[in-house]
Amino acid sequence: MTAVASKGASGGATDGGGVGSLAFVTMTVGDLRLALPMSSVQAVIRPPELVRIPLGPPGLEGLAHWHGDAVPVLDLATALGREGGAPATRETRVVLVEHRGQPVGLRVDAMAGILRSDPDRIDPVTAEDGGLDPAMLDGLLRDGPATILKPDVLIDRQFGDPGESDRTAGAGGSVGSLGQVAGPGNDLSAGAKAAGVIDRLALLVFEVAGQEFALPVERVREVLPAPREVARMARSRAHLLGVMSVRDRLLPLVGLRALFGLDGAGEQGAGEQAAGGQALGRRVVVVRPGQGQAPVGVLVDEVREILRLDAAQIDPVPPFLAREAEFEDLDGIARADGGRRLVSVLSAGRLFRHGAAIGAGTGVDGGSDGMEPARPADAGGMAGRAERFVVFSLAGAEYGLPVAAVREVLRRPDSITPLPNAPDFVSGVLTLRGEVLPLIDQRRLLHLPAAGGGAAPGLARGRVVVVGHDGADAARVGLLVDGLSGLVTIPAERIGPAPAVSAAQRRLIRRVATLETAGAARLILLMDAESLLDMDRLAGLLVTHR
Structure with a gap:
């Protein structure tokens, strides 16, 4: 990098320049x-x-x-x-x-x-x-x-003219028709309760060795890229992979492959311990602790979706299996897609116990809500004010929505019903539990290149992020995206106003998060949920952008 210091253009000159140069x-x-x-x-x-x-x-x-x-x-x-x-x-x-x-x-x-x-x-x-x-x-x-x-x-x-935009969001919380501000403790379950949806549980679903597992969203702090290196602890069991560094704090790491004996766990577990090439391309789900408990990272292959299920759709582990030690980390079995999919729901509390087994010899304990005991210089650290976002990928970039605005994240359907006379960014509609949901193709909406692979628009492999709220004036839309990155907790000081490059962008993307993750820079474009719910205003806004 070549740095050039700024100086007044009319200041005195040196290096041969005249006094007024x-x-x-x-x-x-x-x-x-x-x-x-x-x-x-x-x-x-x-x-x-x-x-x-x-x-x-x-x-x-x-x-x-x-x-x-x-x-x-x-x-x-x-x-x-x-x-x-x-x-x-x-x-x-x-x-x-x-x-x-x-x-x-x-x-x-x-x-x-x-x-x-x-x-x-x-x-x-x-x-x-x-x-x-x-x-x-x-x-x-x-x-x-x-x-x-x-x-x-x-x-x-x-x-364009920087004055022709709605600046109500600024650098603060994004307040939309949801009537909530994404902020500390404002997770999906809290949002559901505020909207009167008390009996539905939000689950973050992820895959390990071809099998699906889940954790309650309210117990997930964030989802991070897997580290290139993990510090292995001596004489620990195979599933206790060691510790990783997260924002200058230590996070105990548990490997589910070895814990549950999946897909050649002994051989794979050694790869996870080394964490060199084996862990690349995977994710770490950071489990939120209880009061006074330290977070624990769970190494997974892929984050799949966020499901909302009725409590009746989650069955306890059958008694015959519950007696076995390998099933003690499960809280229940979720029946999704009408019972065609069975998802193992993990116990966040018992995963904490596995993490504590690592922390016993590393100085990591449950003394604070950080990644290690707080030091005077960083007291407050991650326990300070922060916001939680559902982060998804689109055309090689990452976008985020306040977690309280997201109802669920689903697999992209195999077929979409066209909607006549709809704006060109509306791919069609689908039926979700008896409700007709318009689907917005985010690539068309944001004027991004079409997905490759020759798939028809809207039918490429990806996810549907359902955004909206409940109540008498309920409004919901589904956003077609490339994939789900997961949940991210972002400190308030890492969120600022997005650069203003057009009126349409200023309305849809008001803020941006600048992070350092696994030693690399990471930018997340934070979208405004209210703007995505007003279809007429959205269409008019994009017409003016053309």
Whole structure:
């Protein structure tokens, strides 16, 4: 990374410049040589990894994670009306400028350097220079030669008027027609009780060795990518994999394959202990503790869905099996899909006991709601104010909805009934327990590329996220997404306003979470549930975006 410190453009010059000279950062874009005032440049960096943000202008390449901020990155060539999208080279850089209080990245072909020039060596723009709109230009440097850009004008033309949006959400809780604010302790079961759905239990379903297991959503703190390395504890049993680091705290890790003797557990258990290549591509379900109990991580193969079942659909473990030691970790057997699927419901309390067996020799105990005993420097840590989100994947990016807004997450149906005269982002309807549910194709809604593989729109493998609320004015929709990432608890300080790139985006995606997970940057785009429930307003909003 090459950092460029910001200085006042009219400040005194050094390195050969006159007392009144101005400083500029110069760069190349195609056949253009351009300059930006040094005062507007925060840094110059190598191209970072990008997360695509939908409903943006053509020149927007995506969001980058930079020093805890979610930074939109524009392809400068496209923004200037030139042919953009050129492959990155060793010389490609991203110039970070400040725009209306937030950093914005401009992708350029190469850096030319830093140039100082006296004001009398800067000529005015009298006509289009190099085919560029003069309104975006601030002069011509004779000593470059280079064309000076007005970054604010250029960025405003890409993102539109920042004042034409509903800013009620800001950086705080997202309040929608659900009448609830996603916040501490606001989980699916709590949301269901507030809506009068007391007898239905929300279960997070995951797969291990081809078998389905579940935990109550209210006992799941979050779902994380599996670590590349696990610190194995000496002389522990095969299913006690060791500990992993989560945000500088220690999390005991239990392997269900070895615990339940699934799929060659001895051989697989050794792979899980090593955690090198075996654990890649899997998930860790972090089980919420009871009062005074430490969290426990459960290594699983895949997170499948969130189901809401009546209490009558969850049977106790048959007495004949309950006497066996290998079934003591089960709380019951759930009958889903009309009894065609049987899902083993795990006991969070007994999984805690397995985690405590690891903690006995590691300094991890149940003294706090963190990943290890709280230290004075980080007292409060993960026990501070946080929000919980259901996170799903779509076109290579991650999106989140407040957990109180999500009714359940289902497998995508094999067939969808078309709905005549519906907006093009509505794939059709399905019947869910006697209720007709409109299905929104999130790729069409957010103007993302269609799913590959040749599948018909809306029928590719994926999930349906059911969003809505109950009551007299009940409204629900199903969102077609690529997959379910799981539940994530996000500290409030890691959530901020999403960069404003268009009116439609500002309405649908108001906030963004910037996280560090397993040593890698992670951006989660947080959607507004209320906007997804108002179909007429949604259609009108997207018409204005076209």
